[in-house]
Amino acid sequence: MGADTEPRNDRPKVPTLEDVARLAGVSTATVSRTLNSPDRVRTETRLAVENAVAVLGYTPNFGGQALASRRSNTIGAIIPTMANSIFATAVQALQETLAARNVMLLVASSQYSPMREQTQLRTLLARGVDGIALIGSERPPEVYDILESRRVPFALLWSAPRASSHLTIGFDNAAAASEVARNVLAAGHRRIALLTGMIEGNDRARARLQGVTEELARAGITLDPGDIVALPYTLDDGEAGAIRLLSRPDRPTAIICGNDVLAAGAMRGARAMGLSIPGDVSVTGFDDIELATAVSPALTTVRVPHRRMGEAAGQALLEWIETGQQPRSIGFPAEFIARSSLGRPPGG
Amino acid sequence: MGADTEPRNDRPKVPTLEDVARLAGVSTATVSRTLNSPDRVRTETRLAVENAVAVLGYTPNFGGQALASRRSNTIGAIIPTMANSIFATAVQALQETLAARNVMLLVASSQYSPMREQTQLRTLLARGVDGIALIGSERPPEVYDILESRRVPFALLWSAPRASSHLTIGFDNAAAASEVARNVLAAGHRRIALLTGMIEGNDRARARLQGVTEELARAGITLDPGDIVALPYTLDDGEAGAIRLLSRPDRPTAIICGNDVLAAGAMRGARAMGLSIPGDVSVTGFDDIELATAVSPALTTVRVPHRRMGEAAGQALLEWIETGQQPRSIGFPAEFIARSSLGRPPGG
DNA sequence: TCACAAGATGTAAGCGCTTACACAACAAAT
């Protein structure tokens, strides 16, 4: 009896809005207003409230806030994997952009599995995230239907903006890949092999592959199916794939890779076979992550605007949430970066 | 008038627990029970509820759930940066572990700034996260006071478990660094230089530095301050630092680096000066990220159990949340990995 | 001086969920 004021000892007593109101001698509504739109209260009251907040060490309860305001101040992101620094950096940039506006980032990874992506997406929606960032634009229409019926702002990163009517923040993978192919051709290569990432549910990989093959076709080169190997994006797979390609009769003089990780793996594979780069075989990557300049020779690659996409996605989502209007899509340039892993073919 | 049933057109009508209850012909309590502890309802009712859930496409509202249950099913993580794959991978592992238990991960980054870490921590606490993962164990006591007064489970990753009474999931940085030094000495090096990360607020970097210097001291080698360079963990800094060290009179024959990124940068720097590795200078790293085997020669380094720490942290936090008991700290071994970037000193 | 607008604050009704408690139905034990 009479122990009502004693906090349950298994649950620390966290001060609530009401405690603040009582201490400041105002109503809870005023406290809420002070916190959310300070210009709507008299300076005097504001100070009293702020003081009470400080004294109690009050911090608003997230659940209550989310429930009452129907906003979670949280944005979700689903990326294939954090393990590739290209995505990690984009997430980092996104997170920083959001943090500046006091919005948090919920991360989930799909491991390149469309199914897992959908599961994660549902979870994020159930969380009541205010917005969602996704990688790529290729998914079953139902997914977009869900998103749209919920009226949740979402941004698609990494794909070419013209690819869809959705808010897309990306670059032209096919064009960039074409440019790589053009440069490989210009260096004099004719026997060219491709190391691509897995295509299923990955429009970026497909666009890159397509950009290359089309450019080669334009130059009159059609690839034998055996000259194209599709693999997960890992160093080891890159190495194994390169060994496979370089073991073919009429060995390729250049390997165009779907990303830098595969390319670095390919370099290792070539080296394991005693081949020099670019003397015996040229290798190109895609992404321009740190790895590209850490290897020797440095990788010829394409600089992908990862940080800018992350930042732009954050900004666009916040704007969409704020205004209710879907912002315009953004296309960033992807720059071809010539380095020494691409040279002339042997005897060329 | 009479338009009550018509959903406001600016806010899509999301089904609630009550809608499910109505459709299933049961009370909201029963629906809640069906969802949270299915074994407490009759099979028949459970099926009816599950059916209603499916028909309506119901998904629980996070705010309501969090508010009523005082649980957010969310864990927060603050890491220095996602840009280093060692942390990205740990976060990835953590996220996967949590996702399996339907818990989400809120990520924040401190950029190695203690102040920023505190800000993010406050935000996470305000979010009502059920647990928190932090990197390293060195921070002002007030930080731990806040955490403890809130009774929020938290795990410290990357540091040696014995370093504190808190739940720590890590490895012995000093011992691992000592082992590196021992191997460098065993290879015959006597002129040794150090490239370390920034020490401030970074107990891991300090422990590694200390491990190395103590080991060297044991061998009768004391380093000139000019032989130790502290830098941010980037490739470019590693390169610049190595050039500085290798330009000293009486050039070092080995550079022990605080992590693989610095080491890869150092290799680039050495190469830029026309030095061969390990012929003219040996280089060692720490972490064993992909980069370590992508460079040539491959880096001698220490394999840090990043994935295991991420998983173990997830498990430990979930257990702590569940039971209310702080689990035991865990120390993982960190394995020395000999590769070709460490050789005998020139003429040695 | 008075009517009225504008501004500041209070009142109270939810937001969607969980859960203590009450109750009903039935089985087993007396």
Next chain:
DNA sequence: ATTTGTTGTGTAAGCGCTTACATCTTGTGA
């Protein structure tokens, strides 16, 4: 036949916050 326990379900009271609306001050122009 009555008691007791078990199991399944409903009732209703919050959880901490926001916000529409009501109320009370204060300032302004006629």
